[in-house]
Amino acid sequence: MKVFTTGQVAKICKVAPRTVSKWFDSGRLKGYRIPGSQDRRIPREYLIKFLKEHGMPLGDLEDEAMAKVLVVAQDQVLIENLKRELPLEHSFKMAVAASGFDAGIQAESFNPDCIIVDFSIGRTEALQICQNLRRNSEFSEVILIALLPDDGSSVSFDRSSINETFKKPFDAALLAERLRTLIGSKKEFV
Numbered sequence: 001m002k003v004f005t006t007g008q009v010a011k012i013c014k015v016a017p018r019t020v021s022k023w024f025d026s027g028r029l030k031g032y033r034i035p036g037s038q039d040r041r042i043p044r045e046y047l048i049k050f051l052k053e054h055g056m057p058l059g060d061l062e063d064e065a066m067a068k069v070l071v072v073a074q075d076q077v078l079i080e081n082l083k084r085e086l087p088l089e090h091s092f093k094m095a096v097a098a099s100g101f102d103a104g105i106q107a108e109s110f111n112p113d114c115i116i117v118d119f120s121i122g123r124t125e126a127l128q129i130c131q132n133l134r135r136n137s138e139f140s141e142v143i144l145i146a147l148l149p150d151d152g153s154s155v156s157f158d159r160s161s162i163n164e165t166f167k168k169p170f171d172a173a174l175l176a177e178r179l180r181t182l183i184g185s186k187k188e189f190v
Contacts, residue, residue: 003043003044028050029042029047066093070095072115100129104129113183115133119148130146147166149167
C-alpha cells in the first residue's frame with residue numbers, strides 16, 4: 001500500500017502543506033499519524049477517494065486509479081451501452097476507435113488496460129488489430145476482448161492472442177463486471 005506525506009499530497013493537490021493538515025485534522029482527508037510523532041500519512045486509496053469526492057484532478061495518480069478501456073467499434077448502440085456500464089465515477093475511462101488505423105493511434109496515446117474489438121467492423125480487420133497488438137511488446141499485457149457477431153456463421157480463428165470472447169448480443173453489465181475482475185487483478189480500484 002502506497003502512502004503519502006502531507007507535503008506530497010500538497011504537491012499533488014497544488015495547495016500549501018498546512019491546508020492538507022487542516023483537511024486531515026478536520027477528518028475530511030483520512031489517514032493516520034505515525035506513533036510517537038505528529039507526522040501524518042495518507043494512504044493512496046484515501047487520497048484518490050478524497051480527490052474524486054471533491055472534484056479535484058487526479059494528476060499522476062490517474063493512471064493508477066483509472067481502468068482505461070479502448071473500444072474498437074462502429075456500433076453506436078454498443079458504445080453507448082458500454083459508456084453507461086463503465087462510468088468515469090466508477091474508475092473507468094473509455095476511448096473509442098472506429099478503425100484499425102485509429103485503434104493503433106489510440107492505443108499508443110491512451111495506453112489502455114483493456115482493448116475491446118468488435119468483429120462487426122470486419123473479421124479480417126479485427127483479427128489484424130488483435131495480431132498487431134500482440135506483436136507489439138508494449139501491449140503484451142493488455143487484456144484483449146473480442147465481440148463476435150451472432151450471425152449464424154462459425155467464426156474460427158486462433159484465439160490464443162485474445163483473453164476473452166463475448167457473442168453479440170450480450171449483456172453490457174456482464175461485460176463490465178468481467179472487466180472489473182480482469183483489470184482489478186492488475187490494478188487497485190478505489
